Amino acid sequence: MAGDTRPDLGEIEACFVAVIEGRLSRDDADRWATRWLLDDSLDWDDSELWALDKLSGIDLPNGPAGGYLHDDSQVRSWLLELRQRSEHRHG
Numbered sequence: 027m028a029g030d031t032r033p034d035l036g037e038i039e040a041c042f043v044a045v046i047e048g049r050l051s052r053d054d055a056d057r058w059a060t061r062w063l064l065d066d067s068l069d070w071d072d073s074e075l076w077a078l079d080k081l082s083g084i085d086l087p088n089g090p091a092g093g094y095l096h097d098d099s100q101v102r103s104w105l106l107e108l109r110q111r112s113e114h115r116h117g
Contacts, residue, residue, distance in 0.1 A: 032068055035112055038077045042105040045084065052085035052094065059084075073111040080104045 033041075041058060044050035059081035062068065070078065086095040096104075 033062060035074055035077070035108075035115070038074060038081070039105070039108055039112070041081055042077070042101065042108065045081075046098065046102060046105065055081050056083065056085040071115075073108065073115055076111070077104075077108050 038059075041050065041055050045052060045055045059078045063075075063078050063082055084094075084096060084101065087093070088095045
């Protein structure tokens with residue numbers, strides 16, 4: 027998840043895993059994904075775009091009480107959906 031090379035679906039998936047495992051902060055995941063989404067020179071397939079979009083909002087706060095709008099359970103469900111999309115993509 028470093029460098030200037032366009033990430034593939036496996037690298038995007040690795041970002042979800044790193045967040046779930048606590049190796050990457052939600053803020054860092056959001057910044058990483060947003061950096062790629064804002065690059066208008068790149069084309070993304072539907073699964074890649076969907077996953078980057080989820081990651082780009084992964085650090086949204088759940089109001090003044092604290093916590094995140096999307097809890098850990100929801101992030102895990104996104105990872106499962108991404109894996110299903112990836113399986114369908116590769117047939």
